[in-house]
Amino acid sequence: MKLGLRLTALATAIAAACGPAAAQISDDVVKIGVIVDMSGVYSANGGRGAVRAVELAVKDFGGKVQGKPIEVVSADYQNKVDIAASKAREWFDVDKVDLVIESTDSAAAIAMQKIAADKKKPIIFAGSASTALTNKECSPYGIHWVYDTFALATGTARAVMEEGGTSWYFITADYAFGHSLEKDTTNVVQAMGGKVLGTSKHPLNASDFASFLLQAQASKAKVVGLANAGKDTQNAVRQAAEFAITKNQTLATLLVFDTDVKGLGLKAAQGMLFTTGFYWDMNQETRDFSKRFFEVHKAMPTMIQAGAYSATMHYLKAIDNQKTDAADAVVKQMRQTPVKDFFASNGKIRADGRMVHDMYLAQVKSPAESKSEWDIIRIKRTIAGDEAFQPLSASTCPLVSKS
Numbered sequence: 001m002k003l004g005l006r007l008t009a010l011a012t013a014i015a016a017a018c019g020p021a022a023a024q025i026s027d028d029v030v031k032i033g034v035i036v037d038m039s040g041v042y043s044a045n046g047g048r049g050a051v052r053a054v055e056l057a058v059k060d061f062g063g064k065v066q067g068k069p070i071e072v073v074s075a076d077y078q079n080k081v082d083i084a085a086s087k088a089r090e091w092f093d094v095d096k097v098d099l100v101i102e103s104t105d106s107a108a109a110i111a112m113q114k115i116a117a118d119k120k121k122p123i124i125f126a127g128s129a130s131t132a133l134t135n136k137e138c139s140p141y142g143i144h145w146v147y148d149t150f151a152l153a154t155g156t157a158r159a160v161m162e163e164g165g166t167s168w169y170f171i172t173a174d175y176a177f178g179h180s181l182e183k184d185t186t187n188v189v190q191a192m193g194g195k196v197l198g199t200s201k202h203p204l205n206a207s208d209f210a211s212f213l214l215q216a217q218a219s220k221a222k223v224v225g226l227a228n229a230g231k232d233t234q235n236a237v238r239q240a241a242e243f244a245i246t247k248n249q250t251l252a253t254l255l256v257f258d259t260d261v262k263g264l265g266l267k268a269a270q271g272m273l274f275t276t277g278f279y280w281d282m283n284q285e286t287r288d289f290s291k292r293f294f295e296v297h298k299a300m301p302t303m304i305q306a307g308a309y310s311a312t313m314h315y316l317k318a319i320d321n322q323k324t325d326a327a328d329a330v331v332k333q334m335r336q337t338p339v340k341d342f343f344a345s346n347g348k349i350r351a352d353g354r355m356v357h358d359m360y361l362a363q364v365k366s367p368a369e370s371k372s373e374w375d376i377i378r379i380k381r382t383i384a385g386d387e388a389f390q391p392l393s394a395s396t397c398p399l400v401s402k403s
Contacts, residue, residue, distance in 0.1 A: 028068050030325050032312065036104065042229065045259055075091075088112040106133070109127075134353045143331075146304055147276075149181040151388040154184075156185075157225075168221050171225070172201050172228065208239075209240075233256065266366060270365065271363065276362050288342070300374045311355075313341065348385075
């Protein structure tokens with residue numbers, strides 16, 4: 001073989017060996033699985049809107065990455081941990097899904113995080129709230145994107161305590177999310193010199209809160225803290241009005257979405273304080289995204305839905321940068337790259353998987369203050385990300401260096 005031919009053959013061999021490692025999309029498609037509650041207590045907060053947000057991100061990205069198509073699949077986990085875990089396993093093993101994004105409850109999220117870690121596949125949490133996801137249950141493949149119970153408690157409980165709400169009684173959803181939210185709120189209350197007088201636990205998707213509200217009334221606590229979400233929160237707030245709870249006690253709603261405010265109506269919800277990670281009318285960037293989202297969903301986005309879009313774009317940009325959808329390379333790139341978009345102008349992903357960004361203390365407007373259908377809250381103050389989320393020094397995540 002002549003020298004020129006030998007050099008050509010060698011160059012071809014090197015390209016064959018190195019090319020796929022440098023630019024490779026598994027199965028010639030990037031597949032994203034979105035698992036949500038489509039018909040139950042959390043369906044309005046995430047639900048089909050979260051799926052549509054991911055689909056909108058894919059469309060805005062161009063529908064392809066590194067020349068390969070991007071596909072979105074979705075599933076309703078029906079508020080059942082076993083269904084969520086089974087679907088995640090099926091997606092990874094059979095359907096070759098590259099990334100799972102969820103807007104589920106915390107118990108299901110913890111179960112799926114364990115599966116994703118075992119399969120070495122990335123998973124992003126847009127709707128679950130338990131801080132366990134970035135503490136003892138953390139994973140090198142898990143990223144907690146939107147909010148958690150520490151941030152919710154830091155914003156709302158601190159504001160209520162500063163206004164004199166020094167004694168609390170909790171009405172708490174009886175699963176991982178509710179327990180975590182009550183615990184983190186209790187920590188804030190006690191750190192600020194307050195006390196907790198009692199707690200009642202209720203099942204998911206409860207319709208009758210009478211007995212819990214009567215116990216809260218009897219406690220004489222200054223504050224009744226609702227450590228629940230979605231339709232459970234809406235039902236509790238409506239029934240609290242029937243029992244005239246707010247005549248003598250403050251009702252602290254610890255997780256509220258725009259859809260909850262819409263469901264309750266401004267007359268019932270006016271004045272409520274809560275902590276959020278996003279509001280559609282904060283600035284021109286949020287308005288531009290939200291109006292495009294409204295066109296496909298006919299409602300303004302919740303923080304879950306806006307976060308799902310943001311996370312999807314960050315993931316796809318990481319693939320494009322690394323020229324591969326290999327999980328380790330992509331997650332590393334995501335963690336190294338600041339998040340700068342309409343959702344998080346100064347976001348960063350820490351070693352424990354927490355995406356740290358600013359949160360906001362919000363208050364529901366009165367009917368007289370509202371100028372349009374979705375003009376429903378005002379932002380009272382910005383809570384800097386490093387203040388909002390648990391400090392890394394307090395993390396129990398084994399991935400965090402304690403040196």
